[in-house]
Amino acid sequence: MDRKTSQGGFTLIELLIVIAIIAILAAIAIPQFSKYKQSAYRDAVRSDIRNAVSAIEAFAANYGTYPNTGSCGPGPDQCDLTDGTNTETDAINVSRDVTINWTINAGGCPDGSDQVQVTGTHAKIGGGWSASYNSCTGEYTGF
Numbered sequence: 840m841d842r843k844t845s846q847g848g849f850t851l852i853e854l855l856i857v858i859a860i861i862a863i864l865a866a867i868a869i870p871q872f873s874k875y876k877q878s879a880y881r882d883a884v885r886s887d888i889r890n891a892v893s894a895i896e897a898f899a900a901n902y903g904t905y906p907n908t909g910s911c912g913p914g915p916d917q918c919d920l921t922d923g924t925n926t927e928t929d930a931i932n933v934s935r936d937v938t939i940n941w942t943i944n945a946g947g948c949p950d951g952s953d954q955v956q957v958t959g960t961h962a963k964i965g966g967g968w969s970a971s972y973n974s975c976t977g978e979y980t981g982f
Contacts, residue, residue, distance in 0.1 A: 877964060883934040884959040884970050885982055887914070891939045891957050892972050894920060894930040901927070905943040905953060912938035913962055936962035948975035 849857075891911065898920045899905050906927075911918035914933030919926050933939055939959045947954030955974035970981030 880936075880961040880964050881968070881970070881981075884937050884961050884964075885979070887912075887931075887933050887937050887939055888957050888959045888970055888972055888979070891931045891941060891959070892955070892974075894927070895941060895943075895955055895957070898927050898930065905955065906941075908942050910938060910940040914938075938962070950975075 895906060902922065902925050904922050906920035906922050909918075909920075911931050912933040913935075914937045915935045916933045917929040918931040918933065918939075919928050920930040921927070931939065937959060938961075939957065941955065941957045944954040944956070946952070953974070956971065958969055958971040960969045968981065970979065972979050
């Protein structure tokens with residue numbers, strides 16, 4: 840008695856259908872990953888701005904004066920703060936591809952206090968996006 844044994848395999852049509860389904864799922868998922876990467880870049884800038892504001896305020900509390908106008912980055916980097924007579928080494932930690940800029944305007948706030956403006960950008964975010972902090976209002980923008 841001859842018995843034909845059948846091998847359990849997939850037909851070409853079944854394989855093509857599986858490949859098509861995987862391609863559709865990948866087409867849906869890949870743009871979402873890009874969106875999450877942009878969000879992570881923005882979060883890095885926001886975190887670095889908060890760190891820079893804390894470091895600048897701590898410097899002012901320690902030395903009674905603000906550090907010179909400056910910038911830090913693009914990271915990864917650690918930046919020193921100084922007003923020319925004193926220094927805080929590695930006061931600001933900057934994430935990869937983030938640049939932090941700050942300006943100090945003496946008496947720049949409406950109440951006559953000094954204005955601290957800290958702005959941050961990320962090299963991998965296009966469209967001119969930035970986040971900032973203004974000490975006069977105490978507000979963060981771009982957050």
